[in-house]
Structure formats: C-alpha cells, structure tokens
Amino acid sequence: xxxxxxxxxxxxxxxxLAVSVVCFSLVHIAPGDPLxxxxxxxxxxxxxxxMKKSYGFDRPIPVQFAIWLGKIAQxxxxxxxxxxxxxxxxxxxxxxxxxxxxxxxxxxxxxxxCFFGFVAGYFRDTLVDRIAVTVSILGVxxxxxxxxxVLVICFSVLLPWRPPTGAGPGSSAAWVWDWExxxxxxxxxxxxxxxxxxxxxxxxxxxxxxxxxxxxxxALRAKGLTDWGVxxxxxxxxxxxxxxxxxxxxxxxxxxxxxxxxxxxxPGTGFLLNAAIFQRDLPLLQGTILVLAMFFVVLNLLVDxxxxxxxxxxxxx
Amino acid sequence: xxxxPLVEVRDLHVRFRGERNVHAVNGVDFALNRGEVLGIxxxxxxxKSVTLKALLRLLPERRTEIKGAIRVGDEDVLAxxxxxxxxxxxxxxSMIFQEPMLALDPVYTxxxxxxEAVERHEKCGAAAARRRALEMLERVRIPxxxxxxxxxxxxxxxxxxxRAMIALALxxxxxxxxxxxxxxxxxxxxxxxxxLLLRELQRELGMAAIFVTHDxxxxxxxxxxxxxxxxxxxxxxGSVADIVRRPxxxxxxxxxxxxxxxxxxxxxxxxxxxxPPALSEAPASCSFAPRCGEVxxxxxxxxxxAVTVAPAHLSRCLRSVAAGG
Ligand SMILES: Nc1ncnc2c1ncn2[C@@H]1O[C@H](COP(=O)(O)OP(=O)(O)OP(=O)(O)O)[C@@H](O)[C@H]1O
Ligand code: SF4
Ligand SMILES: [Mg+2]
Numbered sequence: 001x002x003x004x005x006x007x008x009x010x011x012x013x014x015x016x017l018a019v020s021v022v023c024f025s026l027v028h029i030a031p032g033d034p035l036x037x038x039x040x041x042x043x044x045x046x047x048x049x050x051m052k053k054s055y056g057f058d059r060p061i062p063v064q065f066a067i068w069l070g071k072i073a074q075x076x077x078x079x080x081x082x083x084x085x086x087x088x089x090x091x092x093x094x095x096x097x098x099x100x101x102x103x104x105x106x107x108x109x110x111x112x113x114c115f116f117g118f119v120a121g122y123f124r125d126t127l128v129d130r131i132a133v134t135v136s137i138l139g140v141x142x143x144x145x146x147x148x149x150v151l152v153i154c155f156s157v158l159l160p161w162r163p164p165t166g167a168g169p170g171s172s173a174a175w176v177w178d179w180e181x182x183x184x185x186x187x188x189x190x191x192x193x194x195x196x197x198x199x200x201x202x203x204x205x206x207x208x209x210x211x212x213x214x215x216x217x218x219a220l221r222a223k224g225l226t227d228w229g230v231x232x233x234x235x236x237x238x239x240x241x242x243x244x245x246x247x248x249x250x251x252x253x254x255x256x257x258x259x260x261x262x263x264x265x266x267p268g269t270g271f272l273l274n275a276a277i278f279q280r281d282l283p284l285l286q287g288t289i290l291v292l293a294m295f296f297v298v299l300n301l302l303v304d305x306x307x308x309x310x311x312x313x314x315x316x317x
Numbered sequence: 318x319x320x321x322p323l324v325e326v327r328d329l330h331v332r333f334r335g336e337r338n339v340h341a342v343n344g345v346d347f348a349l350n351r352g353e354v355l356g357i358x359x360x361x362x363x364x365k366s367v368t369l370k371a372l373l374r375l376l377p378e379r380r381t382e383i384k385g386a387i388r389v390g391d392e393d394v395l396a397x398x399x400x401x402x403x404x405x406x407x408x409x410x411s412m413i414f415q416e417p418m419l420a421l422d423p424v425y426t427x428x429x430x431x432x433e434a435v436e437r438h439e440k441c442g443a444a445a446a447r448r449r450a451l452e453m454l455e456r457v458r459i460p461x462x463x464x465x466x467x468x469x470x471x472x473x474x475x476x477x478x479x480r481a482m483i484a485l486a487l488x489x490x491x492x493x494x495x496x497x498x499x500x501x502x503x504x505x506x507x508x509x510x511x512x513l514l515l516r517e518l519q520r521e522l523g524m525a526a527i528f529v530t531h532d533x534x535x536x537x538x539x540x541x542x543x544x545x546x547x548x549x550x551x552x553x554x555g556s557v558a559d560i561v562r563r564p565x566x567x568x569x570x571x572x573x574x575x576x577x578x579x580x581x582x583x584x585x586x587x588x589x590x591x592x593p594p595a596l597s598e599a600p601a602s603c604s605f606a607p608r609c610g611e612v613x614x615x616x617x618x619x620x621x622x623a624v625t626v627a628p629a630h631l632s633r634c635l636r637s638v639a640a641g642g
Binding site: 214215216221222224229 | 370373375399400403404405406407408411412414416419420421422423424425433434437438482485486489
C-alpha cells in the first residue's frame with residue numbers, strides 16, 4: 001500500500017511539469033500580441049518596448065519559463081491585466097466558489113444516481129427500472145445551458161422562488177452558509193448535478209445487475225442473510241467503482257462549468273476563464289488553466305488512493 | 318423422536334419461465350435420514366443443481382414456479398416466509414458450491430464471511446463469532462488459521478478456498494449439508510483431500526448430506542445411497558451396492574458401462590450416445606427413450622412409474638420388474 005502510494009506520488013511530478021509547460025506556452029501559441037489589449041492602438045514603439053520589458057517578454061523563452069516557474073513556486077501567478085489584482089487572489093476566490101458548486105452538484109448527483117441505480121439494478125426490467133434508465137439518459141443528454149435557462153425561467157421568473165443569478169445577496173458580499181446564500185446555490189447545483197446523476201445511475205445499475213447475478217449472492221442467501229444483509233455486500237462490492245466514477249465526475253465539474261456559471265453568473269473559475277478569454281487577460285488565463293489542471297492531477301491521485309484503500313483486489317505490493 | 322426422515326421431497330416440479338420455458342425438474346421424490354449421505358448422479362443439465370437450490374429456495378423467485386412439497390426437519394420449506402426462510406438457511410440446511418472463488422464475496426475476508434453467518438444465527442457478539450470462525454478454520458485444517466481469518470478469497474489457493482467454504486457452511490452446525498459438485502473445480506489430488514475431509518466432518522457432526530456429482534467414483538466413495546437423475550427425474554435410487562452391482566434402469570447401466578472399472582474417478586458421464594432431451598416441454602413419456610437400447614413401443618406412451626425392484630431400490634423403467642413379481 002505504502003509503496004503503491006509513493007510510486008503514485010512520483011508519477012505526479014512529470015505530469016505537473018508537463019502541465020506547466022503547456023500553460024506557459026499558451027502565451028506564445030495564442031495568436032496576437034498579449035499586450036495589444038492593454039496598450040492604446042497608437043502606442044509608441046518605445047512604450048511597447050518598455051511594456052515588453054516590464055512583463056519580461058524580451059527575454060529568451062526558456063529564461064521566461066524559468067522565471068515564471070520560479071514565481072509560481074513562490075505563489076506568484078502574476079497580475080491580471082484587466083483588473084490589476086494579483087491573479088492568485090482572483091483565482092482563489094473563484095476556485096472557492098467553483099468548489100462549492102461542484103461539491104454540491106456532485107453530492108446531489110451521486111445521491112440521486114445511487115438511489116436510481118440501486119433501484120433499477122434491483123428491479124431490472126420492471127417499470128421502475130425503465131423510468132430510472134430514462135431519467136439517466138435524459139440527464140446525460142439534456143444540454144446544460146438549456147436546462148439552466150429553463151430552470152431560471154420556471155423557478156425565478158414564472159414562480160419567483162429562487163434568485164436567478166449570482167452568489168448571494170448584494171454584488172460582492174462574501175459567502176456565508178445561511179439560507180440567504182444557499183438559495184443562490186440551488187439552481188446551478190441542480191443543473192450541474194444532472195450529468196453525474198445520469199452517469200452514476202447508469203454505472204450503479206450495471207454494477208448492481210452484475211453483482212446480483214454472481215454466485216456469491218446465492219451463497220450469501222444460502223448462509224441465511226436477509227435482503228438487507230445481502231444489500232450491504234452489494235454496496236461494498238459496488239462502492240469502489242461507484243466512488244471512482246463520482247471522483248471523475250467531480251473532476252469534470254471542477255473544470256467544465258463555463259456554461260452553467262455564465263448562465264447563472266456564478267463567480268467561479270469557469271466564469272473567470274470566460275472573462276479572461278474575452279478580455280485577452282493572458283496571466284489570468286494561464287493561472288486559471290494551471291490551477292484547474294493541477295486540480296485534476298491531485299483529484300486523480302485522491303480517487304486512486306481511496307479506491308486502493310477500499311478494494312482489497314487492487315491492494316497489493 | 319419419531320423415525321420419520323429428516324428431509325422429504327415429494328413430487329417436486331421446477332419450471333423456469335422466460336423467452337424459453339425450461340422444465341428443469343419434473344417430479345422428484347426422495348427422503349433422507351439423519352446422518353445419511355445421498356449422492357445425486359447425472360449428466361449435465363439433468364436438474365441436479367436446480368433440485369438442490371430448490372431445497373434452500375435459492376432459485377430466482379420471479380421466474381420460477383416450484384410445485385410439490387419439501388420438508389426439512391419440521392419446516393415446510395416452500396411455505397416459509399422471508400424471515401423464517403433466512404433463519405432456515407445456513408442453520409438447518411446449508412450449501413457448498415462448485416466454484417469457491419465465485420461463491421465467496423471477493424471484498425470480505427474469509428473470517429468476516431464466516432463470522433457473519435455465526436452472528437446471524439447464534440445471535441452472538443463479534444468476538445465470539447470470530448472465535449468460532451477460527452475454530453472452524455482449524456477444523457477444516459487450513460494452515461495458520463489465525464492469519465487466514467484476515468485473508469481475502471483471492472489470496473488463497475483453490476483447495477484452501479473450498480476448505481474455507483466448508484468451514485462457512487458448517488459454522489452453524491446444520492443438520493443437512495447440500496454439496497453441489499464441491500470438488501469438480503479442483504485438481505485431482507486436492508479433490509481427494511476435500512472429499513475425505515467432507516466425509517470425516519459429516520460423520521463427526523452426524524450431519525445428513527446430499528452430494529451432487531458427475532462422477533460415479535465420487536458418488537460411490539461418499540454416499541450411502543445414490544439417486545440417478547435424468548431429464549429432471551430420479552430414474553433410479555438404491556444403496557450404493559444396488560446401483561453399482563444390480564443396476565435396474567437402462568440409463569444407470571449405460572453410465573456404469575461407460576466407466577472403465579478401476580479408473581472410475583474422474584470420468585464424466587458422457588459416454589452414452591445421443592444427448593439429453595430439450596426440456597422446453599414437460600415430458601409425456603420416458604425421457605430416455607430416444608437413447609435407450611431396450612426401448613419398447615409403450616415407452617413412448619406414458620411416463621414410467623417407479624417400480625420397487627428390491628427393498629429401497631426403485632427404478633422408473635417400464636421393463637423393470639417389481640420385487641416378487
Ligand atoms: N435460473 C435458471 N433459469 C433458467 N433455466 C435454468 C436456470 N437454472 C438452470 N436452468 C436449466 O435447468 C436445467 C437443469 O440445470 P441444472 O443446473 O440443475 O443441471 P445440473 O444437473 O446441475 O447440470 P451440471 O452438471 O451441468 O451442473 C438446465 O437445462 C438449465 O439450463
Ligand atoms: S421405459 Fe423404455 S425407454 Fe425408458 S428406460 Fe425403460 S426401456 Fe428404456
Ligand atoms: Mg449443476
């Protein structure tokens with residue numbers, strides 16, 4: 001177990017390095033000059049040179065990379081061109097919001113998905129099963145932004161139960177865990193939970209069907225376990241895979257919420273990424289992508305570790 | 318105590334519904350006394366496993382139609398409610414499966430799986446259940462049992478897993494042990510060890526046992542009585558000596574003839590020409606007729622009744638002659 005963990009941790013180093021190279025190269029791959037957006041169109045050549053120097057764009061690329069990496073190591077991701085605030089500060093705030101949204105959505109999706117999946121798996125080929133399967137297919141295939149807008153129209157415009165957009169009353173208020181704020185979380189989280197719900201339903205249904213058809217289930221009944229006792233075994237057998245799927249879904253949600261965050265004006269990383277792209281704010285873009293990518297790496301590590309700890313068949317070495 | 322048998326099965330019929338109906342068991346009768354071992358012998362698909370599973374009601378409820386009567390001890394098995402059925406399983410009657418790798422839960426340790434059954438039936442604490450599990454592993458002679466308690470099934474060899482399965486099945490001192498080809502999946506040398514162990518434990522604990530097998534040699538070795546199954550029916554039952562020395566049914570004779578003497582163990586029962594009938598219809602005549610060398614016109618007309626050819630020796634063949642007749 002320990003050996004496995006250490007080996008798995010060592011794998012992270014080259015991955016992280018590769019990710020940072022890609023992020024860094026963005027500036028140079030992206031068409032156009034990153035300074036164009038902040039310089040007046042009629043800027044003098046001298047001013048351009050001076051700006052280049054102040055951003056370090058005049059050095060050789062490997063040197064720029066080394067300097068950039070060194071700064072990152074100290075927690076300095078540069079300064080946003082658009083807002084002049086440190087990128088790190090912008091990202092930290094956005095990451096907090098995205099995390100909150102992603103965790104809420106995953107929690108909803110996983111809970112509902114497990115429920116539907118178990119019911120469908122246990123009552124294969126009955127009406128309940130068909131309903132659960134339909135719901136899961138709908139969940140995976142309905143476009144996010146469309147569902148988001150429909151929910152906004154239903155619950156905020158027609159029936160004004162929920163505030164439509166933002167992350168809390170007032171524009172820049174800090175998040176607090178009270179109903180006033182949680183209200184804002186519900187609609188985007190529900191919208192976002194739909195895909196993990198569908199995927200978890202499908203996975204758990206298949207898993208449960210597969211487990212129930214195995215002979216050890218007969219053997220468990222043969223030794224006198226009740227349905228409840230057998231259910232516990234089914235859960236423990238299904239858990240490693242179901243958790244892995246949930247972890248991956250959480251990973252997707254952490255990175256892929258531009259549409260939902262934009263529809264609900266939820267100030268998370270997707271929203272930030274959107275803003276950075278449209279404002280050609282390269283330091284911000286670079287920083288955001290780097291942070292998201294590193295999240296994915298760490299998340300994968302966590303999923304693998306948890307799965308290894310739960311499933312004795314993987315636990316070797 | 319009366320001297321009525323411990324297990325009594327009367328006119329058992331099992332039919333699976335589905336795209337294709339399967340009449341897997343078509344009128345099985347047998348009785349089993351305390352401490353007695355019945356060997357059920359038959360080709361693949363003859364309904365041996367289904368009969369055994371019916372005794373524990375392990376067949377898929379929604380797709381299965383069971384008719385007839387099954388009594389074990391004082392329990393009318395087919396009438397048990399869910400609670401009583403769960404109490405009955407593992408306590409009054411328990412089962413050993415063919416492939417221990419598939420029959421043990423891969424994500425629980427062997428100790429947990431045994432202790433779980435003990436806690437369930439003896440209503441004792443976890444520590445006592447674990448002690449019993451250890452005792453059982455010692456009993457089935459698993460080396461370093463303390464360590465094996467915490468092993469997962471995939472960490473053990475096939476023979477060891479089957480020993481663990483036996484420990485599990487016997488942990489609550491059942492009155493009847495149902496063993497469905499418990500040695501078929503094992504290597505030849507391990508097979509013999511497991512058979513010897515099973516017979517020894519059966520005698521020590523005074524259990525009755527039903528032992529399903531393909532293998533005449535195995536059946537002869539472990540059984541007191543043998544029932545030969547064909548197409549969902551028992552076509553002949555008798556003592557081991559009756560079956561081996563004085564087989565009355567043509568099918569039994571075919572089986573014995575196909576077995577070279579002295580090399581009996583390990584032979585599969587496949588040497589009779591032809592194949593068993595499809596079971597999509599309930600048979601209306603002797604099912605063996607298409608393959609029988611002694612077939613008569615009237616064999617196609619009706620299902621033969623059981624004929625008592627000698628005391629406690631029954632044959633379902635029109636040509637079998639009743640004792641004293
Ligand atoms: N759950 C089920 N659903 C439908 N048909 C079944 C089911 N279980 C068994 N059968 C059918 O019932 C018949 C008898 O099967 P059974 O498993 O009892 O045979 P067997 O004598 O144990 O053979 P083997 O020696 O191969 O184990 C077979 O035709 C089989 O296909
Ligand atoms: S009843 Fe007829 S067909 Fe059937 S076993 Fe006897 S002789 Fe053969
Ligand atoms: Mg079988």
